[in-house]
Amino acid sequence: MNGTRAPENAAFLPGIRPTTPVFEAWQQVVGGLQKSLGRFLHLTGKHRDTFFLVGDGLTAIVATSTVHHLVSGISPSIGSSLALGGIAGFLVILANLLLGNYRLAWVTFSLSDLRRLAVATGLVTLVLFGLKSTGLVARLAPPSSMLWGMSLFLALAAFRGSKRLLVEPMYTDSGGKRTLVVMSSRHAYFLPNMLRRLHDFRNTIVGIVDPDRSQVGSFEQGIEVLGTTDDIEALVEKYRAEAVIVMLETDPGFNLGDFYSRLHRLGRVEVKTMPSLLDVLEDRSDMGALEKLCIHELTGRPPVTINVDQLSRVFSGRRILVTGAGGSIGSELCRQLARFNPSRLVLFERDDTNLFYVDRELRRNNPDLDVVPFLGDLSRIRDLERCFAQYRPELVFHAAAYKHVPILEFHAADAVRTNVIGTHQLANIAVRYGAECLVYISTDKAVNPTSLMGATKRLGEMVATSMNGLADMRTIAVRFGNVLDSRGSVTTLFREAIAKRQPLHVTHRDMKRYFMLTSEAVLLVLQAAAQGRGGEVFVLDMGEPVRIWDLAHRMVELAGLTPNTDVPIVEGRMRPGEKLFEELLTAEEGTVATEHDRIKQCRISRDYCYPDLLESVRHLDKDLERLDPLAVKKAVSKLVPNYRPDPCTGLRPSCNLACPESKSPALRPELAAA
Secondary structure: OOOOOOOOOOOOEOOEOOOOHHHHHHHHHHHHHHHHHHHHHOOOHHHHHHHHHHHHHHHHHHHHHHHHHHHOOOOOOHHHHHHHHHHHHHHHHHHHHHHOHHHOOOOOOOHHHHHHHHHHHHHHHHHHHHHHHHOOOOOOOOOOHHHHHHHHHHHHHHHHOHHHHHHOOOOOOOOOOEEEEEEOOHHHHHHHHHHHHOOOOOOEEEEEEOOOHHHOOOEEOOEEEEEOHHHHHHHHHHOOOOEEEEEOOOOOOOOHHHHHHHHHHHOOOEEEEEOOHHHHHOOOHHHHHHHHHHHHHHHOOOOOOOOHHHHHHHHOOOEEEEEOOOOHHHHHHHHHHHOOOOOEEEEEEOOHHHHHHHHHHHHHHOOOOOEEEEEOOOOOHHHHHHHHHHHOOOEEEEOOOOOOHHHHOOOHHHHHHHHHHHHHHHHHHHHHOOOOEEEEEOOHHHOOOOOHHHHHHHHHHHHHHHOOOHHHOEEEEEEOOEEOOOOOOHHHHHHHHHHOOOOEEEOOOOOEEOEEOHHHHHHHHHHHHHHOOOOOEEEEOOOOOEEHHHHHHHHHHHOOOOEOOOEOEEEOOOOOOOOOEOOOOOOOOEEEEOOOOOEEEEEOOOOOOHHHHHHHHHHHHHHHHHOOHHHHHHHHHHHOOOOOOOOOOOOOOOOOOOOOOOOOOOOOHHHHOO
């Protein structure tokens, strides 16, 4: 690392230190040359094609004539050198026309374009060598075809790369904010060059920060790697950095939230992030940087690790069914399972649009994977029968469910029909068709539920685990809290409101929720499925719960705005079925450690008898059509002992309505009697 302090308007060039007068003179010369040639070099259409044709011909003539004149044993005449150059120029133009090399853009000339030029030069060299062998142009042939071909290739490459050399910024001295660029992985190193191509990028890049200490002191695209992320405070002070840009390519090798917190404590440094290009291509960039930074900062959780070899042994070559495959959890399950090369992946989904998009994505990214999109509904037994009879899945991941708490308070029958009856039908058919394992995706709302959604998920959890061991099928359940990029989640709603400068509505200042990235939750679900023996309820370690009020403030700040100035944050009232605090365990339950430090096994206080539950579920199914929402809640509360229905009933279904009685712990008489 350079021990001298960089001047205010300096950047780094290979071999030239920014503290020398030579550097300043170089800046002035190159800058003036760029401005004077910029208009001339901006050629399009026929003008560009003509320029390339003439340029290639002249370059070939000059290179061939020069080499022929310099290396010939007997000094050739100028006429013979020019004649050979003319033949070479004609052949070069013909070869480039045949290979389509005149469609190459001048300003983005790259290594892949060099290969195309090498092929063209090789063809010309072979033709001249053949002509020389026949004796037709023996008098004009170059003394060494190989040396002549190499010289011709270097000359053509220099001509084609001349615009990048003259026009592309070789430094970033714009007089703007002094900026450090942080690389989260080696894949991010091409991004600074993209920034320097942007005319509106006014920052001065003073150096690169890399988590890998072995990179310190090296130069990447002319920019020096000044230190590691462990040295960030010292680097900001030493180089007087005013901004830090974090390049998010793949999962970073350091705790992003902790890194942001350290920068935030410096007070005067502006922090920006660039999303992974893979996230951009998969339409996930809008979720990436903002929420990841925010949640990792507030929870302090490091990235999740998994046993890849163990998961490969369990899932590779297997027939796997995912229900709810078009949803947030289901689609991520499909993406992660595809990494382990199952023999078949069946996508069971009731929404044809969601099914279309996840099917298209999987086929595009995994062309060798046997993907089966199956349009079906859990509540229709015929759909399940047809799916299992046709595809015989060995492993089943059950992620399909109705999940929006306020809506289900007013559509109780639909909630029970899908979340409970559908779960039982799925598990029953999985047993009959010889499935080896069923993984039930549960939720923290199933613990001491006050919402019907939570109660139905708890009942589904009870049904699934009670069927463990039937026909040797093992069943497990995995509980976790909120995931960030699910549709309708609080972070999604906040982000949309921030983009429109609309108020963020927080239903209670003290409300807390557990949060985890969807990809992390799904990886832990797969790990739990791989290590579960059957009958377990696993609970994911989600760190400390996050106060929604703090989450709203931090998301506004990370967007570069001021809370309650640029974006108002408004406290409202609780919605039907909501709780202030979510729980992952009941008072009677405890946890037992497993082989993975982020997965705990719930110590279940009682085992549920499947025949008894089956009879209760059948009675509930029979009565659904004639029961109103209040009666359905009463019936469910008899099956889920810890269910305390929200007393807010009789209102119109709206996610913005607050229950006037929700602050009172007392239940209505008819609910308390249940």
